[in-house]
Amino acid sequence: MRLPRISDVQMDLLAARLSAAGVGRRDFLRVAAGLATLGAAGFNARPVSAAPKLAAGEKLAREQHFRYGGGGWWQNDPSSHDFNKDLYCNGVPALWAGLMKFNAEFQPVPYVAEKVSSNAEGSVWTFNIRKDSKWSDGSPCSARDFEWSWKRQMDPASKNPYSSYFYDIKGAEAFNKSKVPDASQVGVRAKDEWTLEVTLEGPRGYFPVLSAYLAALPAHRAAVEKYGDKWTEASNIVCNGAFVLEAWEHNKAMVLRKNKHFFGAKDVTLEKVTIPIVPVQSGALPYENNELDMTSLQTGDLKRLRDDPRSGKQVFRYPFPGTWYLTPQVTKPPFDNVKVRRAVAHAIDRDNVVRVADGFAVPAHAMIPPGFPGAIDDKKIRDIQRFDPKAAMAELKGTPFEGGRNWPKITLTMREEGYGSKPLAEAVQSVLLEHLNMKTELEVLEQRVFRAGLWKNDYQFVWIRWFMDYPDPHNEYFDTFYGKKTEGKRQAWVNDAFDKELETGRDTRDAKKRMANYAKAEEIMQTDVGYIPVAWVARWAATKPHVRGLEKNKLGENVVEGNIYFDMLPHLYIIDRA
Amino acid sequence: MAGGAVIILLCLVAIFADVLMPLPYTKPNFGRLNEAPTRAYPLGTDQLGRDMLSRMIYGARVSMLVGLLSQVIIVAIGVPIGAVSGYLGGRADLVITRFIDVMYAFPRLLFVILVMSMLGAGLFNIFIAIGLTGWVGIARQTRAQVLAIKQKEYVEGARALGSRAGRLLFRHVLPNALTPIVVAVTFGIPEAIFTEAALSFIGVGINPPIPSWGQMVGEGQQYIRSYWHLCVFPSIAIAVTMLAFTFFGDGVRDALDPKMK
Numbered sequence: 001m002r003l004p005r006i007s008d009v010q011m012d013l014l015a016a017r018l019s020a021a022g023v024g025r026r027d028f029l030r031v032a033a034g035l036a037t038l039g040a041a042g043f044n045a046r047p048v049s050a051a052p053k054l055a056a057g058e059k060l061a062r063e064q065h066f067r068y069g070g071g072g073w074w075q076n077d078p079s080s081h082d083f084n085k086d087l088y089c090n091g092v093p094a095l096w097a098g099l100m101k102f103n104a105e106f107q108p109v110p111y112v113a114e115k116v117s118s119n120a121e122g123s124v125w126t127f128n129i130r131k132d133s134k135w136s137d138g139s140p141c142s143a144r145d146f147e148w149s150w151k152r153q154m155d156p157a158s159k160n161p162y163s164s165y166f167y168d169i170k171g172a173e174a175f176n177k178s179k180v181p182d183a184s185q186v187g188v189r190a191k192d193e194w195t196l197e198v199t200l201e202g203p204r205g206y207f208p209v210l211s212a213y214l215a216a217l218p219a220h221r222a223a224v225e226k227y228g229d230k231w232t233e234a235s236n237i238v239c240n241g242a243f244v245l246e247a248w249e250h251n252k253a254m255v256l257r258k259n260k261h262f263f264g265a266k267d268v269t270l271e272k273v274t275i276p277i278v279p280v281q282s283g284a285l286p287y288e289n290n291e292l293d294m295t296s297l298q299t300g301d302l303k304r305l306r307d308d309p310r311s312g313k314q315v316f317r318y319p320f321p322g323t324w325y326l327t328p329q330v331t332k333p334p335f336d337n338v339k340v341r342r343a344v345a346h347a348i349d350r351d352n353v354v355r356v357a358d359g360f361a362v363p364a365h366a367m368i369p370p371g372f373p374g375a376i377d378d379k380k381i382r383d384i385q386r387f388d389p390k391a392a393m394a395e396l397k398g399t400p401f402e403g404g405r406n407w408p409k410i411t412l413t414m415r416e417e418g419y420g421s422k423p424l425a426e427a428v429q430s431v432l433l434e435h436l437n438m439k440t441e442l443e444v445l446e447q448r449v450f451r452a453g454l455w456k457n458d459y460q461f462v463w464i465r466w467f468m469d470y471p472d473p474h475n476e477y478f479d480t481f482y483g484k485k486t487e488g489k490r491q492a493w494v495n496d497a498f499d500k501e502l503e504t505g506r507d508t509r510d511a512k513k514r515m516a517n518y519a520k521a522e523e524i525m526q527t528d529v530g531y532i533p534v535a536w537v538a539r540w541a542a543t544k545p546h547v548r549g550l551e552k553n554k555l556g557e558n559v560v561e562g563n564i565y566f567d568m569l570p571h572l573y574i575i576d577r578a
Numbered sequence: 579m580a581g582g583a584v585i586i587l588l589c590l591v592a593i594f595a596d597v598l599m600p601l602p603y604t605k606p607n608f609g610r611l612n613e614a615p616t617r618a619y620p621l622g623t624d625q626l627g628r629d630m631l632s633r634m635i636y637g638a639r640v641s642m643l644v645g646l647l648s649q650v651i652i653v654a655i656g657v658p659i660g661a662v663s664g665y666l667g668g669r670a671d672l673v674i675t676r677f678i679d680v681m682y683a684f685p686r687l688l689f690v691i692l693v694m695s696m697l698g699a700g701l702f703n704i705f706i707a708i709g710l711t712g713w714v715g716i717a718r719q720t721r722a723q724v725l726a727i728k729q730k731e732y733v734e735g736a737r738a739l740g741s742r743a744g745r746l747l748f749r750h751v752l753p754n755a756l757t758p759i760v761v762a763v764t765f766g767i768p769e770a771i772f773t774e775a776a777l778s779f780i781g782v783g784i785n786p787p788i789p790s791w792g793q794m795v796g797e798g799q800q801y802i803r804s805y806w807h808l809c810v811f812p813s814i815a816i817a818v819t820m821l822a823f824t825f826f827g828d829g830v831r832d833a834l835d836p837k838m839k
Contacts, residue, residue: 283803300800303612352608356625416781422797423625426786430606430626433787442786443699 053548054575061574064271066547070278070286071296072418077251077277081232081239084149084219087162091232092254092275093214093566095239097262099127099146099196100212101567104551104559106321106372106471108212112141112240112263113196116211121203122509127196127211132263134240135220141240143190149218151183165215168207170199205509206472213470214563242268242570251277256569269549269573280418287542293574294543294560299358299420302540306359314542317359318560319553321369321468322537323476324361324424326412328529331492332460334408339395341529345385346392347435353427354535357420361535366522367466367476369536371555374473374518381519384526385533389435396436404437412440414463415450424535425463457492464490465537471564473518478502481530493530549573581825588819591635592642599632604787612805622807625797630807633789634815640790641819644704644774645767651709652716652766657752657759659713660720665728665747675721681714690773694782701784704777708770716762723755730754757834764830768823775816791816 054060074090081091101111110116113127133141153160154169154176167173170187174180187199200207210216220238223231230236234248242264243256256273259265278286280298284305287295297305297315305311328335328344335341350363365382368375396402414425425442432438440461445453453459469475482502483494498521505517525531541560543550549572550558561568591598607627615622621630663674693707727733728751736750775792777783784790791812798808 298800300802300804304804349608352606355608355611356627358612358625422786427606427608427626429787430604430628433604434606441700444781444785446695449695 058575060269061546061576064269064574065274066270066272066294066569066572066574067274067276067292068294069275070280070282070292071284071298071301071541072280073296074254074275074277075280078254080229081237081245082219083214083217084153085158085160087165087213087215092243092245092256093217093561093563094241094243094256094273094569095237095245096217096241097133098212098217099129100208100216102212102471102565103567104553104565106319106553106564108208111212112146116208118207120509122205122207123200123203125198125200125207125211126191127198129194129196130263131194134261134263135238136240136244136259136261137238138261140193141218142193143196144193145218145221146196147188147190148221150188150216151186152219152224153215154186155183162215165210165213168200168204168210170201203507203509205511205514206474209470209472214566243270243273246272253277264570268570270569273569284542290544293547294541297540297542298418299360302359305542311542314544315540316542316558318539318541318562319369319371319555319557320537320539320562321372321471321564322465323364323367323369323533324421324463324465324535324537325364325367326428326532326534327459327462327464327491327493328532329457329460329462329492330530331457334399334401334410335461337399338529339399340401341532342385343392343395343401343436344432344438345526345529345532346388346395347432347438348385348428348532348534349387349389349431349435350534351387353424353431356423356427357535357538358423359540360420360538361424362538364533364536366526366533367480367531368468368473371553371557372468372471374476374515376519376522378519381523381526384523385529392435407438410438410440410461411443411459412461412463413443413445413450413453413459415447416444417465419537419539421463421465428463428534454490455488457489462491467537468564473515474502474506477518477521478506481525491530493525493528495524495528495530498524498528498530546575546577547572548575579829581822581827581829584818584822585826588638588642588822592639595635595639599629599635601629601632603628603632603636603789605629605632612801612808614805614807621811622805624794624808625801630794630811633794634791634811637789637791637794637812637815640701640784640788641771641774641816643701644708645771645823647705648708648712648770649763649766651705652712653759653763655709656713656716657720660717661724661747661752661755663717664721664724665743665751667725671721678714678717678721681711682718684711686711687773687776690777691780691782694777699782699785701788704774704783707777708773712766712770716759716766719758719762720755723758724751727751727754760834761827761831764823764827768820768827771819771823772816 076090078089078091079086080089081095082089083091083093083096097112099111099113100108100116103109112129112133114130115128116125118125129143135141150166152158154163154166154172156176156178163176171180171185175183175186189197191197218240223236223238227236234245237245239245242259242262244259245254246257247255253274253276258268258271262268283298284295284301286292302315306315328341330336354361354363365385366376370377393404396404400406412425412429414421422444429440429442432440454462466476466480480490483499501517501521501524505514505521508514508517550560550568551571553559559565605628607623609627610623611627612625613619613623619629619631621634624630624633659674663671689711690707693710694703697703697706733746733750736746774783774790775795778790778792779796781796784793794812795809795816798812801808
């Protein structure tokens with residue numbers, strides 16, 4: 001497992017800062033170890049490397065106007081830009097700046113907070129906020145604003161559908177479930193104008209990750225109180241990010257302008273951003289007609305654009321952390337027999353299966369894709385469910401299905417979805433037929449119907465994916481497979497040893513130890529075949545050559561805006577097309 | 579007659595699909611995905627590298643099964659209801675006719691989709707869904723015929739000779755009402771085939787890996803700018819089949835309907 005390195009200079013800086021805040025050397029080492037995995041790429045709000053780097057003969061275009069969308073990006077009008085109220089509002093994250101943000105490695109780094117520190121066990125976190133943090137109307141955006149925003153999110157009266165996001169905060173759940181009358185017991189407190197102290201239910205090593213996510217973005221109190229649900233309309237909104245919302249013609253387009261009050265404004269090059277609302281069916285046409293400077297690609301367009309000599313260079317893959325996997329329901333025959341489950345796991349010819357996705361999937365051997373915290377590149381784990389048709393058939397020896405005979409009727413269930421998901425499921429069917437003589441019928445259900453049956457653990461065999469919400473193994477394992485989950489549980493499989501690893505991982509502050517817990521959990525789950533990882537999601541986009549400044553991660557991939565990283569626009573610049 | 583020839587050909591293809599398929603319709607070739615037509619794959623390969631020709635041939639069986647079996651259900655429901663309604667007349671007729679009117683008021687495709695979403699996808703459920711929603715037209719036609727025929731002298735005569743209702747209906751009335759029913763059935767077949775295609779197109783029809791033309795068009799249409807053959811061939815198959823049945827239906831009507839001569 002690779003951990004991001006933290007430079008010695010930064011370590012010293014951190015040590016100095018921590019000791020100034022009264023943290024001793026021993027505690028410092030613990031905090032540093034935690035921050036090392038969670039990411040400490042820099043303590044500036046914006047790394048210096050982001051400034052435009054012009055090659056000889058290039059110069060910045062006079063008009064810094066960037067247009068992007070299409071191919072699935074902003075195919076629907078956002079319901080609002082109020083992430084603080086609804087993290088899936090589908091708005092523009094670049095309007096906001098959180099206490100922390102994710103860098104191109106998807107690690108949390110300080111943003112509005114200039115310093116983030118915790119007590120030794122990681123149960124109390126302190127965010128020191130930049131004194132130049134301002135709202136777009138020029139007024140200060142302080143610790144009190146964040147306190148109010150986070151409490152608004154937990155307030156039962158605001159009816160936030162995702163308020164359980166902050167249940168790690170002390171008293172949040174009781175307040176949210178109306179067990180206490182007011183928010184005074186909730187562990188979020190502005191100690192002064194520029195210091196926010198957050199007390200948690202216990203040690204939570206991953207809290208910086210939570211604080212960098214969309215759900216932790218602030219809201220402007222005066223605007224909310226004055227305009228209610230309409231406060232994020234272009235005429236009403238007050239925001240604190242790199243851009244402001246200049247115009248929002250519903251179902252047509254959004255226009256952003258650079259926010260001159262943003263604390264990092266001097267490093268933002270783009271002056272104007274246009275985001276049209278384009279249905280996914282238009283495919284790459286708007287981009288090919290030069291109506292967009294950047295677009296997402298769907299399966300139908302990728303090959304054509306890539307094969308074309310001119311547009312081929314404009315196409316690139318971008319990280320979109322997600323995993324396709326199979327759930328054999330352990331309560332339903334024939335999957336109640338672990339040997340059958342192992343046989344299925346060995347029969348999945350992942351290299352071939354992913355080919356049908358036309359570039360939109362890569363073979364997976366674990367839950368977390370490469371390049372993300374908790375990714376496992378270990379031969380031992382790779383081997384547990386390796387593709388091996390002989391081993392697959394051998395597993396069936398002694399079962400009623402020896403030799404691939406006597407299979408009952410097996411239905412593979414999935415939800416309606418694009419990005420090549422159905423061809424992938426059909427490829428899974430065909431390799432099971434080929435290597436185990438297992439005939440399956442594929443049932444494609446509408447989203448809502450699918451989810452209802454899924455949570456009842458009704459399906460015999462499920463083709464499903466998980467898109468990472470935030471880059472911490474807690475999200476991949478706990479939010480999906482934890483056996484004691486009371487709602488939203490995707491499978492009947494339960495394993496106490498597995499659950500125990502997750503609990504330890506959740507409560508451990510030491511990053512290295514936590515990752516060992518999650519690796520152990522993965523091993524337990526794969527050995528018992530609680531799930532069968534098949535493919536990691538790949539997504540593609542295209543951008544015109546005059547657009548520069550896209551950040552790259554350490555794998556060398558361009559990173560575009562998504563629901564984790566939303567720091568793309570402040571980095572971009574346009575060069576002269578001449 | 580050209581229509582008839584195409585239909586006979588389709589029936590033969592459907593019956594002998596297992597023999598005619600050059601490759602099993604489930605056999606993938608992951609090395610040759612989305613290939614345009616070649617000598618090895620005359621109609622190209624689909625997204626899983628399966629032979630399009632084999633899938634089209636098996637798809638013919640699905641289409642013909644749906645076309646014919648759903649008409650059996652439609653006739654089995656529609657004709658008795660129409661006949662009873664027309665023959666009994668009076669209050670029973672009124673109740674049945676109103677019920678038919680109500681059923682008729684539902685938009686057909688929406689109703690089929692509704693039934694399918696209740697039953698779940700699958701070949702057998704498609705028969706049921708199309709049958710349950712398609713009988714009203716035939717019932718109406720049968721009723722109209724029976725109403726007219728039961729007044730005829732030979733029926734009166736049979737009744738005077740003491741025939742009971744069942745014998746009257748099945749020996750004297752229905753055989754003479756058959757012509758328009760046969761015509762309606764020939765036109766009903768392509769409609770059923772098209773309904774199946776539409777259902778599979780939107781993904782509530784046949785479950786993979788069984789191929790259906792509609793499903794092939796549905797899956798192929800998003801790739802039309804990159805892999806044209808995925809949706810063009812099954813579209814042609816649907817179009818030709820529809821046309822053949824329509825011509826055939828016209829021919830049957832011309833041959834059987836005395837008023838057309």
